[in-house]
Amino acid sequence: MAPTATSNGSHLLSHIQDVALAYPLQLVAVFILFRLLWNKFQPQLVSIPGPPLAAYTKLWRLYDVWKGQAHLTAVALHRKYGPLVRIGPNHVSVADPSYIPVFYNIKENYTKSGFYPIQCVSWKKQPEMNLFSTRDPNYHRVEKRKVGAAYSLPNLLESEEAIDSCIKLFMDRLDEVAGKGQPVDLGAWLQYFAFDVVGEVTFASKLGFLEQGQDVDGMMKAIEGMLTYAALCGQVPEWHKYLLGNPAFTWVMPAMETWNQVLVFTLKAINGRASIKRDGELISADTGGRDMLSRWASVKSSDPLKMSTRDIIVHLSTNVFAGSDTTAIALRAVVYYLCKNPHYMAKVVEEIDSADKQGQLSTPISYKESTTLLPYFNAVLKEAMRIHPSVGLLMERHVPPEGVEIQGHFIPGGTIVGINPWVTNRDKSVFPDPDEFRPQRWLEVSPDRLKQMDNILELNFGGGSRKCIGRNISMIEMQKVLPQLFREYTVELTHLDKEWHIVNHWFVQQEGVVCNLRRRRKN
Numbered sequence: 413m414a415p416t417a418t419s420n421g422s423h424l425l426s427h428i429q430d431v432a433l434a435y436p437l438q439l440v441a442v443f444i445l446f447r448l449l450w451n452k453f454q455p456q457l458v459s460i461p462g463p464p465l466a467a468y469t470k471l472w473r474l475y476d477v478w479k480g481q482a483h484l485t486a487v488a489l490h491r492k493y494g495p496l497v498r499i500g501p502n503h504v505s506v507a508d509p510s511y512i513p514v515f516y517n518i519k520e521n522y523t524k525s526g527f528y529p530i531q532c533v534s535w536k537k538q539p540e541m542n543l544f545s546t547r548d549p550n551y552h553r554v555e556k557r558k559v560g561a562a563y564s565l566p567n568l569l570e571s572e573e574a575i576d577s578c579i580k581l582f583m584d585r586l587d588e589v590a591g592k593g594q595p596v597d598l599g600a601w602l603q604y605f606a607f608d609v610v611g612e613v614t615f616a617s618k619l620g621f622l623e624q625g626q627d628v629d630g631m632m633k634a635i636e637g638m639l640t641y642a643a644l645c646g647q648v649p650e651w652h653k654y655l656l657g658n659p660a661f662t663w664v665m666p667a668m669e670t671w672n673q674v675l676v677f678t679l680k681a682i683n684g685r686a687s688i689k690r691d692g693e694l695i696s697a698d699t700g701g702r703d704m705l706s707r708w709a710s711v712k713s714s715d716p717l718k719m720s721t722r723d724i725i726v727h728l729s730t731n732v733f734a735g736s737d738t739t740a741i742a743l744r745a746v747v748y749y750l751c752k753n754p755h756y757m758a759k760v761v762e763e764i765d766s767a768d769k770q771g772q773l774s775t776p777i778s779y780k781e782s783t784t785l786l787p788y789f790n791a792v793l794k795e796a797m798r799i800h801p802s803v804g805l806l807m808e809r810h811v812p813p814e815g816v817e818i819q820g821h822f823i824p825g826g827t828i829v830g831i832n833p834w835v836t837n838r839d840k841s842v843f844p845d846p847d848e849f850r851p852q853r854w855l856e857v858s859p860d861r862l863k864q865m866d867n868i869l870e871l872n873f874g875g876g877s878r879k880c881i882g883r884n885i886s887m888i889e890m891q892k893v894l895p896q897l898f899r900e901y902t903v904e905l906t907h908l909d910k911e912w913h914i915v916n917h918w919f920v921q922q923e924g925v926v927c928n929l930r931r932r933r934k935n
């Protein structure tokens with residue numbers, strides 16, 4: 413009798429089982445090999461150039477990020493391979509700035525990748541997405557509508573006096589430490605300043621960084637740990653559920669629950685101004701101030717459906733996480749590049765002194781004075797942010813289902829694409845001699861070219877509807893504190909010949925901005 417299809421099938425199955433039992437390791441090896449080849453030879457991505465290993469496995473990127481210099485790798489790869497580089501089985505890095513408004517648009521059809529949601533806090537044992545971490549465009553729209561107004565320039569300028577109080581304290585503290593005649597870790601002090609400014613605009617209180625002259629409650633260290641985790645696990649986000657995303661992991665190693673250190677710190681700052689009941693409900697808060705806690709508590713008390721306690725806590729904690737490192741990086745870049753180029757420092761000081769002599773500057777310098785009277789300083793600020801953007805990895809987005817044509821290549825829906833500002837800010841066709849720090853490039857171009865340069869530089873803050881909501885906070889504080897610093901102090905690197913140390917774990921942190929400070933004028 414001829415064998416039936418069913419008996420053939422069961423024979424084959426039992427044969428495979430036999431082989432699997434006899435050669436388990438070989439079978440796994442075949443499976444891995446098949447997977448690697450499948451990754452590499454995806455028909456629509458195979459023709460995109462890139463480092464040979466990267467197309468086979470995500471581990472290439474994980475290793476690159478782990479080394480902490482992925483921003484330099486990205487620049488080098490695009491110089492070698494051109495505007496499109498395949499940096500992972502499903503990842504394409506794009507250098508062409510004309511795709512900035514395509515990927516980062518206001519429709520949000522290029523949604524954020526799995527890199528982002530692993531960067532959220534948990535509240536009442538639930539992961540809670542904030543504006544930065546959510547991938548859901550609808551949730552993002554709803555949440556942004558609740559809080560967006562508090563970050564507008566006019567509303568923030570109502571807190572200018574609060575920022576002035578931070579500048580005053582910053583200068584007083586520098587007087588104390590510089591008065592000892594010792595070198596000052598100005599890089600650290602700039603971060604203390606940035607933290608206290610976030611405290612003022614968020615909670616109407618300084619967070620104690622300048623006062624104590626140190627990392628309060630280990631917050632800077634905790635954020636550094638979070639960023640390192642995000643940078644590494646973000647390359648393989650599917651591992652998150654086995655790592656910090658797994659509740660069992662943080663029971664075994666509570667010290668690893670770093671995300672929640674930010675939440676605890678936020679609750680402490682809120683409790684200085686408001687009361688939170690045992691069940692976590694915000695019951696009373698001073699609602700008269702211009703800071704975000706007051707503004708949002710006031711909305712909540714008039715209409716609890718518009719703003720919940722959860723909303724307030726989640727959005728306030730995002731400020732603590734996202735607001736200080738990013739700004740401190742830009743502040744350090746200005747100080748470092750000016751110290752390394754004393755002739756540019758002299759021009760900045762000359763501009764400030766000349767405005768000062770004409771009685772045009774308040775103490776501290778106001779935002780309006782800085783933005784209208786100090787064009788050379790503003791060119792320096794832009795140039796420092798161009799040459800050293802605060803974020804240094806790809807800002808990843810999923811291509812929508814219909815796919816996209818880039819530089820003659822069709823990239824299918826679902827592929828992860830993105831642009832790294834380190835790459836576009838060094839585009840030779842827009843910024844000649846891109847590796848050189850040359851502030852005057854912002855002053856000697858036509859209005860059209862300047863607009864193009866400004867648009868590219870803005871990618872430092874992301875783009876479209878997911879653009880940095882805290883941009884204005886940073887710009888106000890940077891435009892005020894830096895000219896005030898150079899007005900009051902002669903700033904020089906203690907070791908002029910030494911390079912700073914840079915590590916890119918999502919944010920491109922620097923160490924080694926240690927300076928000698930000499931007072932130029934009395935307080």
Ligand code: HEM
Binds near residue numbers: 730742873
């Ligand atoms: C120089 C300073 C800063 C830089 C360079 C910077 C950079 C960025 C970038 C690049 C993004 C978009 C990330 C992406 O799409 O992948 C972003 C988003 C964000 N930033 Fe900033 N940031 C800065 C300061 C701040 C400050 C001071 C705050 C708050 C106090 C803040 C809060 C946020 C939030 C909440 C988002 C998410 C916005 C959304 O998706 O709607 N940032 N930032």
